[in-house]
Amino acid sequence: MIELLYFRNSYPMTKLIEVKEITKKFDDITAVDGISFSVARGELFGFLGPNGAGKTTTINMLTGLARPDSGTISIGGVDCSKNPKAAQSLFGVVPDESNLYPELSGFDNLCFCAALYGMGDKERRKKAASLLETFGLKEAGHRKFAGYSRGMKRKLTIAAGVIHNPPLLFLDEPTTGIDVASARLIRQLIAELRDTGTTIFLTTHYIEEAERLCDRIAFIVNGRIVRIDSVANLLQPVKGMHSMMIFVSGMKPDLSMTLSSTFPDLRFSIPSGNMIRVESGAPIFVSPLARFLEDRNIDVMEARRLRPSLEDVFAQITGIESEKMKKEKEKKGGGS
Amino acid sequence: MKQWIAFWNILKKDMRAYYLKPPNISWGLVFPVAWAAMFFIKSGRGLESVRTLLPGLMAFSILFGTTSLLSVTITFEKKNRSFERLLLAPISLELLMLSKTSGAILFGMANPLVPLVLAMFLTDLSGISWVALLPAALLISISSTFLGLFIAVSVSEVFEAQTFSNFFRFPMIFLCGLFFPVSSLPVFLRPFSYLLPLTYGVDILHGAIHGGNAMPLIWDFLIIMIFCIVLFYISLKIILKRWII
Numbered sequence: 001m002i003e004l005l006y007f008r009n010s011y012p013m014t015k016l017i018e019v020k021e022i023t024k025k026f027d028d029i030t031a032v033d034g035i036s037f038s039v040a041r042g043e044l045f046g047f048l049g050p051n052g053a054g055k056t057t058t059i060n061m062l063t064g065l066a067r068p069d070s071g072t073i074s075i076g077g078v079d080c081s082k083n084p085k086a087a088q089s090l091f092g093v094v095p096d097e098s099n100l101y102p103e104l105s106g107f108d109n110l111c112f113c114a115a116l117y118g119m120g121d122k123e124r125r126k127k128a129a130s131l132l133e134t135f136g137l138k139e140a141g142h143r144k145f146a147g148y149s150r151g152m153k154r155k156l157t158i159a160a161g162v163i164h165n166p167p168l169l170f171l172d173e174p175t176t177g178i179d180v181a182s183a184r185l186i187r188q189l190i191a192e193l194r195d196t197g198t199t200i201f202l203t204t205h206y207i208e209e210a211e212r213l214c215d216r217i218a219f220i221v222n223g224r225i226v227r228i229d230s231v232a233n234l235l236q237p238v239k240g241m242h243s244m245m246i247f248v249s250g251m252k253p254d255l256s257m258t259l260s261s262t263f264p265d266l267r268f269s270i271p272s273g274n275m276i277r278v279e280s281g282a283p284i285f286v287s288p289l290a291r292f293l294e295d296r297n298i299d300v301m302e303a304r305r306l307r308p309s310l311e312d313v314f315a316q317i318t319g320i321e322s323e324k325m326k327k328e329k330e331k332k333g334g335g336s
Numbered sequence: 337m338k339q340w341i342a343f344w345n346i347l348k349k350d351m352r353a354y355y356l357k358p359p360n361i362s363w364g365l366v367f368p369v370a371w372a373a374m375f376f377i378k379s380g381r382g383l384e385s386v387r388t389l390l391p392g393l394m395a396f397s398i399l400f401g402t403t404s405l406l407s408v409t410i411t412f413e414k415k416n417r418s419f420e421r422l423l424l425a426p427i428s429l430e431l432l433m434l435s436k437t438s439g440a441i442l443f444g445m446a447n448p449l450v451p452l453v454l455a456m457f458l459t460d461l462s463g464i465s466w467v468a469l470l471p472a473a474l475l476i477s478i479s480s481t482f483l484g485l486f487i488a489v490s491v492s493e494v495f496e497a498q499t500f501s502n503f504f505r506f507p508m509i510f511l512c513g514l515f516f517p518v519s520s521l522p523v524f525l526r527p528f529s530y531l532l533p534l535t536y537g538v539d540i541l542h543g544a545i546h547g548g549n550a551m552p553l554i555w556d557f558l559i560i561m562i563f564c565i566v567l568f569y570i571s572l573k574i575i576l577k578r579w580i581i
Contacts, residue, residue, distance in 0.1 A: 065420060101353065
């Protein structure tokens with residue numbers, strides 16, 4: 001903790017990460033295309049995009065696992081593009097896969113990770129025990145990592161990422177593929193880390209997670225940042241928007257077109273075979289829609305009002321449905 | 337100091353997780369003993385042959401002990417991405433790879449003790465030059481480990497590591513003078529023998545156990561040391577090229 005405070009006080013500037021025009025190509029594919037951004041000290045910065053958008057490649061370049069073809073990266077004032085090793089003590093990394101050692105216990109894994117950062121024996125044992133407790137893994141601490149559930153593995157991997165009290169933490173898809181309770185706990189722990197002053201660089205495909213946690217968000221598509229702003233500013237254009245999801249049975253072909261011609265003030269889309277999404281700049285009334293559908297032998301099962309969210313913004317900016325992105329990711333079961 | 341804490345703990349972890357596991361210990365014991373028995377029976381000269389076979393068996397146990405484990409463990413860690421954790425630690429790549437290979441070097445040093453201890457019971461080992469034998473065993477262990485490292489960083493899959501290891505190891509049994517002197521090989525094969533580090537290590541061992549080397553001792557030591565440096569350096573270059581893309 002003393003080291004952490006020393007670090008925080010020793011760099012007066014507000015930008016902890018500064019990235020300028022970095023590009024990375026793999027053969028003839030441009031994975032990251034001249035992106036620039038900065039992350040302020042203490043900020044929780046979200047990096048959102050679909051599979052293959054360049055999120056993990058960007059993290060790899062920031063952490064020294066990949067070299068940019070051009071551009072500069074500075075972390076804590078250290079030029080990482082020239083000397084990535086010099087900055088590695090300043091951050092922790094939680095990769096998109098839980099990559100701890102299967103043959104070691106949870107406790108030994110944490111102690112080993114602490115030793116990699118030069119922590120002394122007593123200090124690392126104390127820190128490991130404390131983190132196991134914080135992450136709700138005290139009972140499982142002496143069991144082998146190989147026998148952990150997916151959620152437990154994820155929690156321990158995050159604990160390993162913060163074992164050396166880094167001022168900056170890279171979190172790559174922290175809640176992908178884990179149970180609801182573990183995901184909730186992880187989100188709570190991320191929020192606590194931010195509250196204690198840790199700068200967090202978060203990539204996720206769960207847009208609602210980013211909306212709930214992040215201060216600022218960058219949308220990356222095809223290796224380019226298409227929008228970067230605070231969550232409040234990003235939500236501004238959809239603030240007055242009204243949306244509704246209608247769940248039906250007995251959907252007919254060309255329904256969207258018929259609906260649009262009957263209700264010209266409303267926008268319709270059919271995200272799946274039993275759902276109709278309705279959007280409007282004014283409040284949406286259910287009864288006329290329900291009557292119209294029932295007249296055509298389509299049963300209305302449920303109508304749900306949707307809160308304007310970052311998902312709408314993401315879909316507007318990128319043209320990609322967040323549900324589609326989520327499904328793709330879960331099918332893949334890993335990071336991009 | 338912090339880097340050395342990391343170095344020591346990586347070594348300790350590898351010893352616990354891989355090298356001191358019962359299957360590996362038995363591999364280190366059973367394999368050399370089985371080969372020793374095979375050559376012992378084949379020689380048909382009874383206990384007389386023990387001293388003749390000893391240098392080859394020592395080199396053989398080091399070669400197989402080091403290359404088998406290191407090439408597989410590194411490929412396994414790379415495959416399950418736990419190696420990324422090491423690459424992300426604030427420790428220089430040179431020191432990191434030295435710590436990853438130190439376990440195999442120590443394991444390699446322990447392996448020839450099996451034929452050596454057995455030989456102590458079966459024959460008279462007086463007159464052995466331990467001053468040459470021990471550094472030779474160490475250098476064979478280092479060069480074989482670095483060969484294992486080169487194999488590990490050149491492949492992507494565990495099975496490829498095993499296949500590629502055998503590509504080097506089996507010819508080395510016959511080309512490096514382990515059980516047949518290099519001078520007895522067909523002339524066209526001899527240049528290949530001198531391209532392999534084990535040839536020089538085995539020559540030192542022969543000299544230390546029987547007296548009389550095929551090459552000057554100092555050249556043997558120098559050449560095997562050069563092999564160690566070159567194999568380590570090439571492996572680091574491959575890591576930088578293939579793993580930190």
